[in-house]
Amino acid sequence: MIINVLEGILLPLLGTSLGAACVFFLRGEMRLRVRKMLTGFASGIMVSASFFSLILPALEQENSLGRWAFVPAAAGFLLGMFFLLLLDLIVPHIHLDQSEEGPKSGLRRTTKLILAVTIHNIPEGMAVGVVFAGWLYGRSEISLTSALVLSLGIAIQNFPEGAIVSMPLLAEGMPKPKTFLYGVLSGAVEPVGALLTILAAGFFLPVMPYFLSFAAGAMFYVVVEELIPEMSEGTHMNIGTVSFAIGFVLMMALDVGLG
Numbered sequence: 072m073i074i075n076v077l078e079g080i081l082l083p084l085l086g087t088s089l090g091a092a093c094v095f096f097l098r099g100e101m102r103l104r105v106r107k108m109l110t111g112f113a114s115g116i117m118v119s120a121s122f123f124s125l126i127l128p129a130l131e132q133e134n135s136l137g138r139w140a141f142v143p144a145a146a147g148f149l150l151g152m153f154f155l156l157l158l159d160l161i162v163p164h165i166h167l168d169q170s171e172e173g174p175k176s177g178l179r180r181t182t183k184l185i186l187a188v189t190i191h192n193i194p195e196g197m198a199v200g201v202v203f204a205g206w207l208y209g210r211s212e213i214s215l216t217s218a219l220v221l222s223l224g225i226a227i228q229n230f231p232e233g234a235i236v237s238m239p240l241l242a243e244g245m246p247k248p249k250t251f252l253y254g255v256l257s258g259a260v261e262p263v264g265a266l267l268t269i270l271a272a273g274f275f276l277p278v279m280p281y282f283l284s285f286a287a288g289a290m291f292y293v294v295v296e297e298l299i300p301e302m303s304e305g306t307h308m309n310i311g312t313v314s315f316a317i318g319f320v321l322m323m324a325l326d327v328g329l330g
Contacts, residue, residue, distance in 0.1 A: 072207070075215055079203050079222040080265035083195060084258045086226030090233020091254025094241045097234075104310055109231030110302040111311030114294045115318025116228035117195075123326040124221040125198060125287035128205065128212040129280040147281035151194065151288025158190050159296065189260050191232065191297065194289030195225050196264025201282040203265065204272030208279075220329050224322045229258060 129144040136142065202221050205213035237254040241247060272282055302311030 075219070076203050076207070076269070079219055080196075080199055080262040080269075082219075082222040083192075083199060083225040083229050083261045084255070086229030087192070087233040087258030087261070088255045090230040090235075091237040091251050091258075093234040094237045094247045094250045094254070097238065097241075103305070106235060107302045107311040108314045109235055110298050111314030112318040113228040113231050114298040114302060114311075115315040115320075116224050116322045117290050117294050117298070117318075118315075119319040119322035119326070120198065120221055120224045120228075121287040121290045123323055124202060124217065124224070125283045125290075128202075129283040129287075131212045132280045132283075143278070143280040144284040147284030148288035148291070150281070151285040151290075152292045154285070155190070155194060155289045155292035155296075158193070159292075189257050191293050192229075192258055192260045193264055194286055194293060195229070196261035197268050198286040198290060199225060199261065200265035200268025201272060201279070201286050204269045205279055205283070207269065208273065208276050216329055217326065220325045224325055225261075227321075228318065229261075233258065 126144055126148070129147065130140055133140040133143050199218075199222050202213055202218045206215050206218045233254050236257060237250050240250045240253060245253075268282070268286075272279065302315070
């Protein structure tokens with residue numbers, strides 16, 4: 072059981088690390104067309120994972136509430152959105168389109184970019200942690216397979232995210248090994264967040280639906296605030312849209328077919 076949990080919480084980090092490793096094979100900045108394609112693909116996976124792996128189980132766990140079964144899921148979702156909004160406001164960072172955001176500070180631009188990715192990875196780590204917590208504590212709506220599928224889906228979307236973040240650092244002149252290391256470290260928050268969520272869920276088992284939808288809301292915030300604007304601005308918008316659809320369907324197929 073412990074091995075299964077470790078595999079699940081480390082799998083997304085592997086995806087980020089493989090994406091960051093692109094700095095050893097690519098040169099300069101990533102082409103706009105490729106960037107939009109990868110961003111759209113990651114967005115589709117996150118939206119699909121949020122709905123099928125988090126929101127639906129949250130609703131199913133509250134069937135006894137009848138017509139009010141949506142209340143815990145709705146409340147948790149909104150709390151997750153506001154939690155990421157708060158982080159977005161108080162942590163100095165830059166968006167993936169590399170325009171300055173957040174409060175002014177003396178932090179270097181590269182540091183702000185790494186902080187931006189770290190913020191993105193927090194809800195993903197929480198999502199993995201809360202699903203594995205549901206399986207560990209015997210929630211019938213969540214199986215080991217569905218938990219592993221969510222981890223796999225996030226690992227897949229972390230691959231382009233790792234590349235999208237590491238390549239700009241390389242273009243700014245940072246050495247490849249250091250760029251790769253920072254890319255890996257930015258994803259390290261995911262297993263840490265997953266583990267902390269698993270530990271916390273043991274104390275708040277009766278409100279597991281809130282935890283599930285909280286993670287979903289946080290992931291949706293990242294998609295709406297960061298990824299969709301990035302993939303739809305300027306030229307090559309259709310590439311991002313088609314890639315979003317592919318990512319959504321892929322994650323849906325994994326979750327429904329294997330979960």
